[in-house]
Amino acid sequence: MTAKKILLLPGDGIGTEVTAELRKVIDWFQTTQRTNFDLSEDLIGGASYDVHGTPLTAAAIAKAKSADAVILACVGGPKWDKVPFAVRPEAGLLSIRKEMGLFANLRPAVVFDVLAGASTLKADLVAGLNIMIVRELLGGVYFGEPRGIETLPNGERRGFNTQSYTTSEIHRVAHVAFELARKRGNKVHSVEKANVMESGILWREEVIKLQQSTYKDVELLHMYADNCAMQLVRNPKQFDVIVTDNLFGDVLSDLASMLTGSLGMLPSASLGAKEASGRQAALYEPIHGSAPDIAGKGVANPLALILSYAMMLRYSFDMTANADLLESAVQNVLAAGVRTRDIVEAGQTPVSTIAMGDAVLKELARLAA
Ligand code: IPM
Numbered sequence: 001m002t003a004k005k006i007l008l009l010p011g012d013g014i015g016t017e018v019t020a021e022l023r024k025v026i027d028w029f030q031t032t033q034r035t036n037f038d039l040s041e042d043l044i045g046g047a048s049y050d051v052h053g054t055p056l057t058a059a060a061i062a063k064a065k066s067a068d069a070v071i072l073a074c075v076g077g078p079k080w081d082k083v084p085f086a087v088r089p090e091a092g093l094l095s096i097r098k099e100m101g102l103f104a105n106l107r108p109a110v111v112f113d114v115l116a117g118a119s120t121l122k123a124d125l126v127a128g129l130n131i132m133i134v135r136e137l138l139g140g141v142y143f144g145e146p147r148g149i150e151t152l153p154n155g156e157r158r159g160f161n162t163q164s165y166t167t168s169e170i171h172r173v174a175h176v177a178f179e180l181a182r183k184r185g186n187k188v189h190s191v192e193k194a195n196v197m198e199s200g201i202l203w204r205e206e207v208i209k210l211q212q213s214t215y216k217d218v219e220l221l222h223m224y225a226d227n228c229a230m231q232l233v234r235n236p237k238q239f240d241v242i243v244t245d246n247l248f249g250d251v252l253s254d255l256a257s258m259l260t261g262s263l264g265m266l267p268s269a270s271l272g273a274k275e276a277s278g279r280q281a282a283l284y285e286p287i288h289g290s291a292p293d294i295a296g297k298g299v300a301n302p303l304a305l306i307l308s309y310a311m312m313l314r315y316s317f318d319m320t321a322n323a324d325l326l327e328s329a330v331q332n333v334l335a336a337g338v339r340t341r342d343i344v345e346a347g348q349t350p351v352s353t354i355a356m357g358d359a360v361l362k363e364l365a366r367l368a369a
């Protein structure tokens with residue numbers, strides 16, 4: 001059997017620091033022969049722009065497409081605020097999603113028991129919380145045409161974007177949400193603004209059609225996006241799976257992630273269609289951004305990236321034992337009070353990015369002994 005190919009994209013900001021810690025974890029799995037991956041690394045975002053003048057080269061796209069899984073840390077930062085819009089770091093991210101056909105973005109908001117106290121919400125409101133947000137990732141207003149900034153005859157400037165969804169775009173992502181729900185709490189909230197947007201009306205109608213034809217066993221509820229934002233803070237445990245468009249999913253997943261206490265803890269997966277061979281394009285990345293304010297200081301939390309790797313082991317390669325081992329190591333390290341400063345609690349002294357990586361490694365070795 002040929003080794004599975006993994007592409008690592010450290011990106012910008014804290015990306016390089018947290019990837020260095022992930023690298024140690026990957027190496028541990030490789031040297032203990034638990035995995036046999038063929039690893040490569042490339043640039044994305046501002047780091048790529050600085051070297052190549054583009055946030056994602058054709059060569060990097062080709063590597064990503066031929067990889068069995070891609071792990072991306074994060075992109076962006078104020079350093080590139082003035083570069084042309086089309087070659088901004090974020091454009092590299094949007095383009096890798098598009099090139100790999102990643103239309104479904106799975107963003108779990110799971111509360112680690114030992115971190116329930118770190119949430120800004122009351123602990124009983126979030127203890128045991130486990131929500132999965134399925135965000136449509138290739139359509140909607142982030143990709144819709146026409147778009148642009150124009151100058152009107154009267155000299156005013158006008159910026160415009162287009163929100164649009166087709167039936168197939170709605171069905172393929174709703175399909176992912178219903179399938180996930182069947183393996184979880186069997187409940188889907190479909191979220192849009194059908195009260196003011198035609199694309200929202202279509203979204204609701206098509207999700208209902210799919211449920212009626214294929215997923216009658218799954219409970220389907222509808223919610224306007226603004227109400228959903230409010231309900232997520234008021235009573236988050238009412239949700240199991242939320243399926244929503246690109247823009248609302250972007251906003252609501254940031255909101256939901258904060259219910260858990262730390263953005264620094266949450267992984268995500270972006271998936272394409274399953275091919276006949278069973279292969280499925282997949283990119284794993286933390287939900288957090290590049291955190292330019294703390295980049296280079298050695299204080300970032302590497303756990304979201306490390307947990308993204310665990311998610312990859314589980315979903316792309318069915319390596320349940322390895323994924324369980326890594327997730328247990330992370331849980332134990334947290335339970336022992338080892339915390340980076342974003343999740344530190346009263347009486348604990350925050351550790352560095354490197355110390356957190358070392359603690360995970362040490363715990364892996366202990367668990368495996
Ligand atoms: C995210 C990010 C990206 C997005 C940005 C960096 C383009 O916010 O993954 O949620 O909006 O999709």
Ligand code: MG
Nearest residue numbers: 249250251254
């Ligand atoms: Mg976002």
